[in-house]
Amino acid sequence: MLFRLFAFIKFRLSSSNQHGVHSPFVYRFITKCLYASPHFNTSKSQNILLKTIAYFKIAQVQLVPNNFALEKETTKNIKGVSFTNTSNQLIYIDKLHRETIDEFIVANNSITNDTVVLVNGIYHTENTHKLWESIKELNRVKVTMDLFYCGLVFFRREQAKEHFKIRI
Numbered sequence: 001m002l003f004r005l006f007a008f009i010k011f012r013l014s015s016s017n018q019h020g021v022h023s024p025f026v027y028r029f030i031t032k033c034l035y036a037s038p039h040f041n042t043s044k045s046q047n048i049l050l051k052t053i054a055y056f057k058i059a060q061v062q063l064v065p066n067n068f069a070l071e072k073e074t075t076k077n078i079k080g081v082s083f084t085n086t087s088n089q090l091i092y093i094d095k096l097h098r099e100t101i102d103e104f105i106v107a108n109n110s111i112t113n114d115t116v117v118l119v120n121g122i123y124h125t126e127n128t129h130k131l132w133e134s135i136k137e138l139n140r141v142k143v144t145m146d147l148f149y150c151g152l153v154f155f156r157r158e159q160a161k162e163h164f165k166i167r168i
Contacts, residue, residue: 007123011148015165025156026143026164029055034147034168040077044149044168045120046070049092050077052116052152062087064104067094086110091117096128101135105153111140117153122146136163 018030033055040050053061053074061083063070070092071083088110093100096119105117122132132151136144143154146165 003126003129004123007129008148011123011146011165012167015146015148015167017167021164021166023143023159023162023164025154025159026145026162029145030166034166042073042077044147045118046073048147048150048152048168049118050074052118053078053081053090056090056114056116058089058116060084060087060089062091062104064091064093064100065095070094088112088115091115093117093119094121096121096124096131098131101131105135105138105141111155113155113157115155119151119153121149122151123148 018027018035021027021030033051034048036051040047042050049070052058059080059082061074061081062085063083066083074081091104091108093104105111119132119135121128123129132146135141135151135153140155141153142156142159142161144163145152146163147168149168
């Protein structure tokens with residue numbers, strides 16, 4: 001609990017909003033998705049998940065681990081989304097472990113240039129934050145967004161490797 005408090009204070013002091021972003025892709029995502037309406041009546045991480053699905057018009061989502069309550073909430077708010085055991089569009093990782101990173105990011109051959117990975121609870125414990133930091137260092141990861149409640153990972157080969165801390 002103390003770790004999260006200090007991490008939140010440090011995050012607030014080092015994060016920025018859309019004005020501190022020089023990447024057109026990230027700037028558009030922040031302004032047209034994260035800061036835009038609608039705001040769903042869910043947790044911050046689920047709200048980000050729903051907005052990301054709507055913004056990128058994602059049709060297939062992989063939940064790691066399976067979460068039927070989240071599936072129900074998502075399909076209630078966004079139509080046309082299906083949940084699969086493998087997706088190259090969006091992977092939602094709820095519980096972060098080294099094995100999860102290895103299986104769903106490092107060794108996942110279905111990841112494409114447009115795949116989005118949303119990692120929930122990146123500041124839940126000191127260990128999960130260290131795992132988040134290790135994701136940022138992977139060679140295939142090009143853009144990450146630390147939103148405190150969760151993190152977004154993009155694999156866009158055409159973009160320089162950048163890491164953003166964004167207040168929402």
